[in-house]
Every structure is written in structure tokens, then in C-alpha cells.
């Protein structure tokens with residue numbers, strides 16, 4: 001089967017600045033969710049815009065659905081669904097009209113568009129708001145409507161740029177649940193996020209991006225196994241600097257990270273490590289034992305946290 005997305009040495013430059021610096025990406029599986037995880041400015045949106053055929057690559061090789069974005073942009077876009085970072089819904093129109101009007105761009109007949117709009121409103125749980133204007137909708141509802149709009153042309157591949165940024169936890173969970181359903185229906189999702197929990201929940205495979213480059217690639221579980229330990233102990237010491245305490249923790253676990261407000265110990269067994277901290281007569285103000293996450297992977301790879 002040919003790849004849905006195939007990028008080799010993909011580059012995006014803005015003047016002298018290189019936003020995407022020669023990345024390789026291959027998305028093949030139908031029903032897969034592929035993620036770009038990285039902090040602000042990592043180059044995720046620039047990559048998505050190239051994949052979405054709205055921004056030409058400055059270099060490298062890119063094929064979407066087996067086609068060349070420079071030559072076959074309209075044909076590719078007809079088979080893509082795009083959910084941009086900022087909702088760009090038409091506030092003059094009702095919820096349903098936003099879908100039916102968008103359907104016209106794809107040449108979908110009116111009757112089919114109306115049926116599809118109703119199905120999609122049901123899918124994103126907005127049927128009751130079908131005739132209301134967009135403006136009074138909550139952030140989560142607008143996001144779900146934007147996702148519904150991205151599905152109007154029954155795309156094989158849906159691009160979602162930070163699908164839940166700015167939403168409250170409940171609204172995020174509702175969006176995740178809908179995206180998960182889409183995956184189950186065999187739609188391939190490609191998303192960008194700087195939320196590690198989002199990447200862990202949704203992505204089968206992801207790349208960790210930083211400074212326009214790919215720092216690592218794999219499933220969330222593989223990345224955690226490769227770059228972190230099973231558990232992490234977070235120790236907060238009531239002091240201006242955590243550094244002096246970190247040096248006294250040397251040898252506990254395989255690695256130590258010192259953050260401005262806490263020390264992280266990377267260990268196989270958190271409880272055993274906490275016992276050792278006790279034996280060294282260190283008295284942290286708080287202790288938390290947790291499982292490793294993609295945040296730890298990112299910290300290990302880049303020396304920085306994902307969200308400032």
C-alpha cells in the first residue's frame with residue numbers, strides 16, 4: 001500500500017529562518033493516528049500547512065495520497081479534511097449552514113449536503129444547536145463544529161492542528177472521544193499537539209519535534225521505554241535552589257533532572273527510591289511517585305519541558 005503521507009528531507013524556510021529542517025515522515029496505516037508533539041515554535045504548524053497543500057515546501061520530497069502537492073494541490077485537498085489551529089467558522093451563518101455551505105466547495109449536491117450535515121451534527125453532538133448562530137457556542141462546541149466541517153467531504157486523511165488547545169478538560173475529553181470514534185471508523189488522523197496527555201491518549205505513533213527537527217519517533221509506549229524509566233519520583237524542596245539537594249540524591253535511579261521548582265528522579269521502583277531518600281535524611285516538602293510520561297521523554301531529549 002502506498003503511503004498516505006511520505007516526506008523525505010522536508011524543509012520550510014521563511015527568509016533566512018528554517019522552521020522545518022529536513023524531516024522524514026511516513027504515514028501509512030488507515031485508521032492510524034499520527035502525531036507531531038512539540039512545544040510552540042517547533043515547526044508543527046508549518047509542517048501541517050505543507051501537508052495540507054496550503055504552503056509550498058522550500059525543499060525535500062513530499063507526497064500526499066501518492067500525489068505531488070505542488071502539482072496536484074486541488075486533487076489532494078478534495079480528499080483531505082483540515083481542522084486549523086484557530087476556528088475559522090462563518091459567524092454570519094448557522095451551525096448547519098456552516099456545513100452545507102462548506103460542502104458546496106466540494107461540489108456536493110444540496111440534498112446530499114443536507115443529509116451529511118445532519119449526520120455530522122449528530123456525530124459531534126450538536127444537533128440541538130443546528131439552527132443557532134456560531135457566536136454563542138462554547139469553545140468546545142466550535143471546535144466540534146470545525147471537526148464536523150472537516151469531515152464534510154468524507155476525507156481519508158484528517159489534519160488537526162492543536163485540536164484541543166484552549167479548551168477546558170471536559171471539552172477536551174469530548175473532542176478526544178469523537179476523534180477516537182473517527183479512528184475506529186478507519187479515518188487516518190494526523191494531529192499536532194503540545195499536550196503530552198493528548199498524544200498519549202490518541203496517537204498510535206508520533207514524532208517528537210523540536211527546533212524544526214525530529215528528535216525521536218515511535219509509539220508513546222516505545223518512546224517512554226526507550227527514553228525514560230518506569231517510574232519518576234518528583235521531590236520538591238523548600239529552598240530557593242533545588243541544586244544542592246539534587247547532588248545529595250546522586251546514585252538513586254538512572255538519571256536526575258533538576259527543574260526550577262523540583263527534582264525528578266528516574267527510577268525503576270518509585271517506592272524503593274523514596275525509602276532511599278528517607279535514609280539519606282533529606283526532607284522534601286512534597287513527594288510524588290508517578291509513571292513516566294511523554295513529558296519525561298521530551299525533557300530527556302531536549303533538556304526542556306514541553307509547556308513553559
Ligand SMILES: Nc1ncnc2c1ncn2[C@@H]1O[C@H](COP(=O)(O)OP(=O)(O)OP(=O)(O)O)[C@@H](O)[C@H]1O
Nearest residue numbers: 014017018019038039040041042043044045046047
Ligand atoms: N509565515 C511565517 N513567517 C515567518 N516565520 C514564521 C512563519 N510561520 C511560522 N514561522 C516561524 O516558524 C517557527 C515554527 O512555527 P510553527 O507555527 O510551525 O511552530 P509550531 O510548532 O506549530 O508552534 P505553534 O504551536 O506556536 O504553532 C516559529 O519560530 C515561527 O515564528
